[in-house]
Amino acid sequence: MKLDLREALRQQIIIGDGAMGTYLYQMGFPVGISYEELNLLKPDVIADVHKRYYEAGARLIETNTFSANREKLSKYGLEEDVEAINRAGVELARKAVGNDAYVVGAIGSIRAGMRKNFRTVTIKEDLRQQIEILLDTQVDGLLLESFYDLEELLLALKIIRKLSSLPVICQFATEGTGTTQDGVKLHDAFAMLKQNGADVVGFNCRSGPNGLLRSLEKVAAAGDVLPYSIFPNAGIPDYVDGRFTYAATPEYFAETAIKFADLGARIIGGCCGTTPEHIAAMSKAIAMYTPEPTAVVNEQQNVSRAVLPEREPVKASDEITQAAVEPNIIDLVKQRHTVIVELDPPRDLDIEKFMKGAHALKEAKVDALTMADNSLAVTRMSNLALGYLVKEQTGLRPLIHIACRDRNLIGTQSHMMGLHALGIDHVLAVTGDPARFGDLPGSSSVYDLTSFEIIRMIKQLNQGVAFSGKALKKQANFIVGAAFNPNVKHLDKAVQRLERKIEAGTDYIMTQPVYDAQLIEKIYEATKHLSIPIFIGIMPLASGGNAEYLHNEVPGIQLSDEVRQRMSGLKGEEGRAMGVQIAKELLDTAMKYFNGIYLMTPFLSYEMTVQLTNYVWEKSGRAISTCTH
Structure with a gap:
């Protein structure tokens, strides 16, 4: 019974x-x-x-x-x-x-x-x-x-x-x-x-x-x-x-x-x-389960309030002069190793730590600071607003992600026009994670545009033509990037999809994080025929739990067995130190094949990406490279 x-x-x-x-x-x-x-x-x-x-x-x-x-x-x-x-x-x-x-x-x-x-x-x-x-x-x-x-x-x-x-x-x-x-x-x-x-x-x-x-x-x-x-x-x-x-x-x-x-x-x-x-x-x-006593640790973060260094804001006239003489990301990566660093906009109203990270990365001489557009469908502060603050207060080049998910055609063109008015001309076009799996599941996923279509529409603005086909009084000058996930079973098919994005007008590629040196070599062999630069994604791991979460639950990310084993059980400073070490080893391989380096900052721990940026400059000496891919 x-x-x-x-x-x-x-x-x-x-x-x-x-x-x-x-x-x-x-x-x-x-x-x-x-x-x-x-x-x-x-x-x-x-x-x-x-x-x-x-x-x-x-x-x-x-x-x-x-x-x-x-x-x-x-x-x-x-x-x-x-x-x-x-x-x-x-x-x-x-x-x-x-x-x-x-x-x-x-x-x-x-x-x-x-x-x-x-x-x-x-x-x-x-x-x-x-x-x-x-x-x-x-x-x-x-x-x-x-x-x-x-x-x-x-x-x-x-x-x-x-x-x-x-x-x-x-x-x-x-x-x-x-x-x-x-x-x-x-x-x-x-x-x-x-x-x-x-x-x-x-x-x-x-x-x-x-x-x-x-x-x-x-x-x-x-x-x-x-x-x-x-x-x-x-x-x-x-x-x-x-x-x-x-x-x-x-x-x-x-x-x-x-x-x-x-x-x-x-x-x-x-x-x-x-x-x-x-x-x-x-x-x-x-x-087959046998219960074992488990000590549950109630972790508490002891975070002190950061104090922003006092800096003179970049004057408008200086910005114009800088924009006129500073080469864009595409020009830079053809000449030398070039580093783009991603720093997530905050999920609350406090931008203090974010801006402190932006200043630190400016000191490390990164070439662009990139900000996601509500990644994983989680509500964050507007990357347009933060991009402008980064540009104004640090002089760093902002690179803004544009997701298809959150805006219809009207909103997308309006957003792009706003970026143009602010002098922000480097963007990354992405599909965007579905809204119903984020922090506001009752919201709608718009998807008026695919990632291919949004690339075409943005490049259309560069011709002085609105999404509606109406002539605009000026031409925009957007440098448009696209995302590439190499962590797939059939790399050749992923490259074919990438070729379609290039046909749509993509100027450069940024990859999902890669955790396997052999895969970096395979990516080079599979993409060396392409005409645009690729920025290889490297994201340092913060702990063993972080490694397992990324490998098992986040789409587009796969960790090698060796990396997972090395990170297993590590936490705190020990975990971050191993994460940086693994990232440096990956950079050793990436820099042999690619001038473009895309570093992602975990949990706003910008000290980790500062270390990795310095490592790139130490290895390259900011020397001119003959590699153009």
């Missing part, structure tokens, strides 16, 4: 299932439809997905009802089908799996992190409708998942507790900030959920294993509240040629499942991007 879910959690770790929506997407069902409606339209498909997860080892099965509330279904004209879709979702899950599996009714947030004004009474009515339907079926419990703020999650939990004593699992979507979206500390939020009748608390979505592991470490360090449930994404999604892909492997999920278990997780499954293969790997790992 199957144990009650609460009793089962006291005796064992239960493996949850993986993604439904992204798995259906991988099977060919397009974005923009209601995946919950497939309970009625394609019941055999939904049942088969449940069966695959069950056969992979999942014993906690979520019904395909995550967005089966009136508000979400109304977008597809399905608001009258709430009951039919929810009942079918439970029936399909129940019939597809064995009697030893626990079927839980999945209920998602209605606000879903959006700033849209929902009336509380409407949210309450819609939640109550779905909850009452699911409670009238054969579910073993309810799962409240992907909630962003405590207020809405408590609202749902209180409704359930007035109607039923069934087990309830409550999960927040978080990116490791330590608080809910409405500003409540996670441990305090969990305590309030326990007080109001939750049986299990935890996290899902928003982050891969690394981010959720950090969140779990924080709450576990504050003291146990309830059993934990963890359902991470398969890393950060990549968006290539109109398709979403995920980087995290089943093997990586197996390793992190053990770490989650050591921190008290009693339910471990997967969210976006996970497949039956991920679940099977975790199931196998947990089957």
Whole structure:
């Protein structure tokens, strides 16, 4: 006889299932439809997905009802089908799996992190409708998942507790900030959920294993509240040629499942991007799991406020003279080794450390300071504003990233015109990571333009022609770069894509970080026929955890086994020192083949990229190189 879910959690770790929506997407069902409606339209498909997860080892099965509330279904004209879709979702899950599996009714947030004004009474009515339907079926419990703020999650939990004593699992979507979206500390939020009748608390979505592991470490360090449930994404999604892909492997999920278990997780499954293969790997790992005592370190940063050095701002007249005589990046890299350094704009309103880093890099004589455009879809300060401040206060050349994600055609041209007016003429055109996986998942990804199209449009401004085709009174003078990911299985195909960007008008290339000297040589051989310069990306690693996160969860980055082994277990100053040493070894190879060097600064630790910039100058002596690629 199957144990009650609460009793089962006291005796064992239960493996949850993986993604439904992204798995259906991988099977060919397009974005923009209601995946919950497939309970009625394609019941055999939904049942088969449940069966695959069950056969992979999942014993906690979520019904395909995550967005089966009136508000979400109304977008597809399905608001009258709430009951039919929810009942079918439970029936399909129940019939597809064995009697030893626990079927839980999945209920998602209605606000879903959006700033849209929902009336509380409407949210309450819609939640109550779905909850009452699911409670009238054969579910073993309810799962409240992907909630962003405590207020809405408590609202749902209180409704359930007035109607039923069934087990309830409550999960927040978080990116490791330590608080809910409405500003409540996670441990305090969990305590309030326990007080109001939750049986299990935890996290899902928003982050891969690394981010959720950090969140779990924080709450576990504050003291146990309830059993934990963890359902991470398969890393950060990549968006290539109109398709979403995920980087995290089943093997990586197996390793992190053990770490989650050591921190008290009693339910471990997967969210976006996970497949039956991920679940099977975790199931196998947990089957052989023996708990070990784990000391959880509650890390605190002791950061003193930096004081900016006093400097005379660059006068406008000086800027004009400098611009008139200073060669652009393309001219420089044809003559000598040239260093571009990336420094991330801050996620808050304090630019003190950023500007101190910019001044330090100016002293190190970098040739350009590049700033991403809300990378990984995480909201940061405007790189246009910071680019201007860098230019005005340090005299450094700003190189601004332009993402297709955030602006439509109108906004993109307006942005480019603003850059021109400020005298910022070096840019990097990128697609941009999907908005729904960033810190404001309710925002829209625009994608009016592809990376190829935005390159063409920017170069069109150089001809004095607007995006609309209308003649402009002046011509711009943008130097346009494009991104290149060499960390792929088929390098030749990636180079073919690169050739298309060159045809579109790209002036130079900046690569994703490379962590393998042999790959640098392969990149040279594969691209030496190209007519434009390439800046090889080198990003020093900060710790062993940072290395594993980049390798397993960030699209476009692959670390060699040797690098991962050398970084394994290193933290703090020891980790940063090894990261710099590995980067120097990579630079030894990169400088043999390429004049262009692109250094990325981890966590605003600009001291690391200052060291590496000085290393480039020591090796080259700022001598004129015969290498022009």
